[in-house]
Amino acid sequence: xxxxxxxxEPWQEPLAPGAVVLxxxxxxxxxxxxxxxxAVTQVxxxxxxxxxxxxxxxxxxxxxxxxxxxxxxxGYLYSGIDPQTGNPWPAIPDAFATLCHDAAVAADYxxxxxxxxxxxxxxxxxxxxxxxxxxxPDLRAPIVSVSLGLPAVFQFGGLKRNDPIQRLxxxxxxxxxxxxxxxxxxxxILPLKPGHHPATGECRFNLTFRQxxxxx
Numbered sequence: 620x621x622x623x624x625x626x627x628e629p630w631q632e633p634l635a636p637g638a639v640v641l642x643x644x645x646x647x648x649x650x651x652x653x654x655x656x657x658a659v660t661q662v663x664x665x666x667x668x669x670x671x672x673x674x675x676x677x678x679x680x681x682x683x684x685x686x687x688x689x690x691x692x693x694g695y696l697y698s699g700i701d702p703q704t705g706n707p708w709p710a711i712p713d714a715f716a717t718l719c720h721d722a723a724v725a726a727d728y729x730x731x732x733x734x735x736x737x738x739x740x741x742x743x744x745x746x747x748x749x750x751x752x753x754x755x756p757d758l759r760a761p762i763v764s765v766s767l768g769l770p771a772v773f774q775f776g777g778l779k780r781n782d783p784i785q786r787l788x789x790x791x792x793x794x795x796x797x798x799x800x801x802x803x804x805x806x807x808i809l810p811l812k813p814g815h816h817p818a819t820g821e822c823r824f825n826l827t828f829r830q831x832x833x834x835x
Contacts, residue, residue: 634775637799639726645765646792648718649818652767655712656738656824659683662709663701665740677745683709684735686831688754695754697735697831711736719763719828726796728761733828741771741823743813749780749805752829760830761798767791768819769811776805791816
């Protein structure tokens with residue numbers, strides 16, 4: 620797929636109060652980020668989690684960090700142990716931590732200290748329905764979301780599910796950061812369209828950094 624902006628310097632696009640799109644921000648670090656994904660998934664493989672309602676998610680997921688986001692029959696939770704391996708989640712790779720810190724600073728969240736990173740892999744047809752990131756005990760911390768590989772349509776709404784929705788295309792290397800007034804805005808990804816990206820093949824990866832434990 621031809622990227623008409625591949626040679627552009629990174630730029631910012633305001634999204635909502637407290638939210639910004641950092642276009643191409645991760646492009647220069649993409650190779651290192653993909654190497655980090657490979658290292659993490661060798662230890663904690665990608666898997667299709669099952670929601671408490673019995674729905675198998677179309678997006679394959681894994682985690683790295685002090686804790687990881689997962690599901691069981693009781694609901695959604697953060698755990699220090701990968702339930703599939705019985706071992707702690709892998710540490711957040713240095714390349715991840717550096718990129719996340721730089722993006723948080725660029726978005727005016729310089730104090731953000733993530734302890735969890737969710738890795739999502741989308742193949743054609745995979746989607747993430749509108750939802751709020753509300754399993755974290757301290758909502759002062761923002762969300763930092765990194766896109767790699769195939770482009771995807773990101774939906775960003777409001778505090779209510781039926782609020783008007785913005786739809787924007789996220790390309791390889793784009794980063795979205797939201798917090799403050801927009802921290803609990805509904806968001807999601809429309810079904811991924813088929814394609815091929817030279818860095819990831821026929822899929823898209825997303826890194827979502829969160830502060831899953833209460834900030835002291």
